[in-house]
Amino acid sequence: MSITKDQKLEAKYGLFTAISMVIGQVIGSGIFFKVDDVLSATQGNILAGLLGFLIVGISVVFAGISLANYAELLPREGGILSYVNYRFGETASYFVGWMYMSLFYPLLTAVLFTVSGIYIAHLFAEFMNFTPTNLHYSLIGFVNLLLFFSLNILHPKSSGIFQQMTTVLKVLPLIFIASLGILSVFKGDVNEVNTFSQLGNGVQTQSFWLLVAASFIPISFAFDGWYIATQISGEIKNSSKNLPKALIIGTISVMVIYIAYYLGVVFRMSGEEIIQLKNTYITEFARKFASDSGALLMQLFIIISVLGTSNGLLLASIRVPYQFVNLKKSKNFLNLDRVNKKTKMPLNSGVFSVCAIIFYLGFYYLTNTLPFFSDKNFDLSAIPIIFIYMVNGALFLGLFKLINKDLFQGNSLLKKIMSVIAILGNGIVLFGSASAANGLTYFVVNIIFILAGFLLMKKT
Structure with missing residues (x-):
């Protein structure tokens, strides 16, 4: 069937589906395994962590408002790559596509599959006499990656069903823990050590606001993914109105849920205890309320949530190389543009992507085991998050020229004010990330990868 330029995608999704898309893409595994990183960054200061959630959350809300302007201009095409191409041209979109293929998607996918290994290993440890290590994770x-890759390639419909199921299940433990925290406050059952006057774990070496800034990197990871809903902008009914509403309502909802979850945890466990337990803090939290059975149930919920998020990223990752080589500025290599006739999937693209993910799985293992990295608390997952904030910041700045051309409906002054707030919020997060431990290193790695993109760029 031929496709004409005038053919539009069918508008089949309503406002509720769009909101669910925003919430479902953000809420995943990040919040579960990043709270201990937040408190480590703030050196146990609970209030600094809370302010970090507020600042990053508000910046995400205004970022969503600003990004929705591009959806108004591009009702049939969505996603960051399309917006970059529209505003800055083919060269800029090439480099974003390159970063998606070489760094952003494979690295994030590798991190999340490793996290699935963390929780599965600790679940096995409940029944078997062994101590989980980074090698187990x-x-x-790695095994989960191969299983889900096979599922996506051989039976993509089953993968889609699993994805829909996990979207619902992964919200339940967050609401449960948030409710426990709220009930604790009303009952006056909050532990005295868990007050906002707490200065930390007694080893603070930085000022309060630097501790707040240090929390931005792990919190930004937990909030990542809200912009994915723009990918289906052409399939949302009355997209110019419903997508902005979905981005606003969705991001606000996530911010409220995350803050409630954070408070629910820190009202019942000290910052020092969470830091010491690391990623297993949530299991011990559940054990306090419902003994071993509660801990087991919580672990199962988290494993399903992590695998759902991992599978969603893998689903996107295996298509990214195919999309990259089809960009006008990209060189085609390894026949990544081929689609398998039987599976109707870009098999070469998928294999290439999985190889990249396996590479990052190995490198992530090294950063968690080699003293050169672990002694410095090097966080590999921070690198792609900084990249997407840099791209979004450029898009927000690029809005002013479009607004001045009177391309949008509505109050142009209000749009400019919203864009300014989005830029400020984005800038604060980037500045805080740069000032944190290893922050400048993360920026340098991004720049090196961007420059490496010239290797596969067509010469004109």
Whole structure:
């Protein structure tokens, strides 16, 4: 069937589906395994962590408002790559596509599959006499990667069903823990050590606001993914109105849920205890309320949530190389533009992507085990998050020229004010990230990868 330029995608999704898309893409595994990183960054200061959630959350809300302007201009095409191409041209979209293929998607996918290994290993440890190590996490993550890759390639419909199921299940433990925290406040059952006057774990070496800034990197990881809903902008009914509403309502909802979850945890566990337990803090939290059965149930919920998020990223990752080589500025290599006739999937693209993910699985293992990285608390997952904030910041700045051309409906002054707030919020997060430990290193790595993109760029 031929496709003409005038053919439009069918508008089949309503406002509720769009909101669910925003919430479902953001809420995943990040919030579960980043709270301990937040408190480590703030050196146990609970209030600094809370302010970090507020600042990053508000910046995400205004970022969503600003990005929705591009959806108004591009009702048939969505996503960051399309917006960059429209505003800055083919060269800029090439480099974003390159970063998606070489760094952003494979690295994030590798991190999340490793996280799935963390929780599965600790679940096995409940029944078997062994102590989980980083090697266990990586090996289980590797096996999960191969299993879900096979599922996506051989039976993509089953993968889609699993994805829909996990979207609902992963919100339940967050609401449960948030409710426990709220009930604790009303009952006056909050532990005295868990007050906002707490200065930390007694080893603070930085000023309060630097501690707040240090929390931005792990919190930004937890909030990542809200912009994915723009991918289906052409399939949302009355997209110019419903997509902005979905981005606003969705991001506000996530911010409220995350803050409530954070408070629910820190009202019942000290910052020092969470830091010491690391990623297993949530299991011990559940054990306090419902003994071993509660801990087991919580682990199962989290494993399903992490696997759902991992599968969603893998689903996108295996298509990214195919999309990259089809950009006008990209060189075609390894026949990544081929689609398998039987599976109707870009098999070469998928294999290339999985190889990249396996590479990052290995490197993530090294950063967690080699003293050169672990002694410096090097966080590999921070690198792609900084990249997407840089791209979004450029898009927000680029709005002013479009607004001045009177391309949008509505109050142009209000749009400019919203864009300014989005830029400020984005800038604060980037500045805070740069000032945090290893922050400048994360920026340098991004720049090196961007420059490496010239290797596969067509010469004109």
